[in-house]
Amino acid sequence: MKNNLINIVKFLPKWKIALYVMLAFFLAFVTGIILLPAIWFLEDQSRFFESVLFILSYFREGIIIVFYLITVLIYLFLFYQYERKRYLSFHIKKISLDMKRLIQKEISAEQLEAPLEFKQLSECLLMMIEKSDEAITEVRRVEQLKNELITSVAHDLRSPLTSVIGYLDLINDDRYRDEVELRYYVQIIHDKAAHLHTLINDMFEYTYMQNQHIMLANEAIDMEEMLNQLIVQSRVQIEEAGMECRFSTETTDPKINGDGAKLARVFENLIQNAIRYGQNGKYIDIHLSDSNNMVEINMINYGPPIPTRDLPHIFDRFYRVEKSRSLYTGGSGLGLAIAKSIVEQHRGQIDVKSTTGSTIFTVKLAKG
Incomplete structure (x- = not known):
């Protein structure tokens, strides 16, 4: 008063x-x-x-x-x-x-x-405006992401589809010299269709992992055992690439709780990434360590370094350091984005450091 x-x-x-x-x-x-x-x-x-x-x-x-x-x-x-x-x-x-x-x-x-009597009212209105601005910004960001997604998907689907249609036209018009050339065309069509299948599966899984309400399995996972199994499963590809995988561990209790199938996808992607881009280094090093409440996995390849300007975007979907290399390597541009989504769903974090001589992907997962 x-x-x-x-x-x-x-x-x-x-x-x-x-x-x-x-x-x-x-x-x-x-x-x-x-x-x-x-x-x-x-x-x-x-x-x-x-x-x-x-x-x-x-x-x-x-x-x-x-x-x-x-x-x-x-x-x-x-x-x-x-x-x-x-x-x-x-x-x-x-x-x-x-x-x-x-x-x-x-x-x-x-x-x-505003005078003292209206301070709270003014602050509430200001907060509402800020929330409204944030909502508008988020809608615009989602709209931009949607447009970028459509553009990226259309670009990635168009190239293999064009090849498939082109070679099917050649076969349909009998424009091949002999059965050997016909089989060659069929093999190209098969490879392009397989690439499309991989791309569509990756897009589905990425979209699925963006859903914050998905239910993950909660089971005890021995990370040392999982990594050993993945190395064995990837041995043929690693040897075909002329590489060797070296695994080391410094753990007392490498067990965590999570979705084993989803986490296996993370490290499969990282191993495939190391094979594709680290062949010049000949080795893939995987190091497992733990602390009281965290398990840490470092996956190291010794290929060409990732340029500094590209490092902040390496986990963005459809982002490629070399814009043309996905056609050569067969990547969808979604592997690392999927890996990041899965790790974050498990309340963990994934980072990358790249210098001349080595590129290190670090995954940290909470115990319990």
Whole structure:
């Protein structure tokens, strides 16, 4: 109440305050002229109040002064209530105008001013605007991602489909010299169709992993055992690439809880990535270690380094360091994006460091 009174007094011009004070005294005087004779009339005419009014008659002058002052205060209070309504209405309109200007970027949030009574309201409205801006930004980002996804998918599907249709036209028109060339065309069609199948499966799995509400299996997984199995399963590909996989471990308890099939996909992708881009280094090193609450897996290849400008985007879907190499290697551009999604679904993290001589992918998974 005290703060409100002070704020309203500061809000009013001085001439208006003086006018209200004078008006209160004048109206109190008029009220006294009207009411006091009625009281004295009761003193003369009413036996019921006779004894009380007889006593008050000794304090008649004091009563007049008290009555006058109380009446002045009553009128001042009425004027205060009137101006308080104007004060509140003024600031509500001002806050509305400021919020409109803020939305239109005419002012910044730091320029907003509001008295203490409206501070919470102003902060709530500002928070709503910020949330609204964030929602609009997120909608635009999703729209952009959707457009990029459509563009990327169309680009990646068009090339193998064009080849498939082209070679099928050659076969359909009997434009081949002999059965050997026919089988060659069929093999190309098969490879392109297999690439399309891989791409479609990867897109499906990536989209599936982006769903934050998917249910992951929760089973005990021995990471040392899993990695050994994956190395054995990949041995033929590793040997065909002229490479060797070296596995080392420094763990006391390499067990975690999670979805074994999904985590196996992570390390399959990392091994395939190391085979594709690390052949020059001849070796793939996998090192397993753990701490009290974390298991860490480092997968190292010794191929050409990833350029610094590409490192921040290496886990983006459809991102390729060499824009043309996916056609040679058969990659979909989604493997690392899928790996990142799976690791994050397990409340873990995946990072990459690349320098001249080695590229290290680090996966950290929580125990328990």
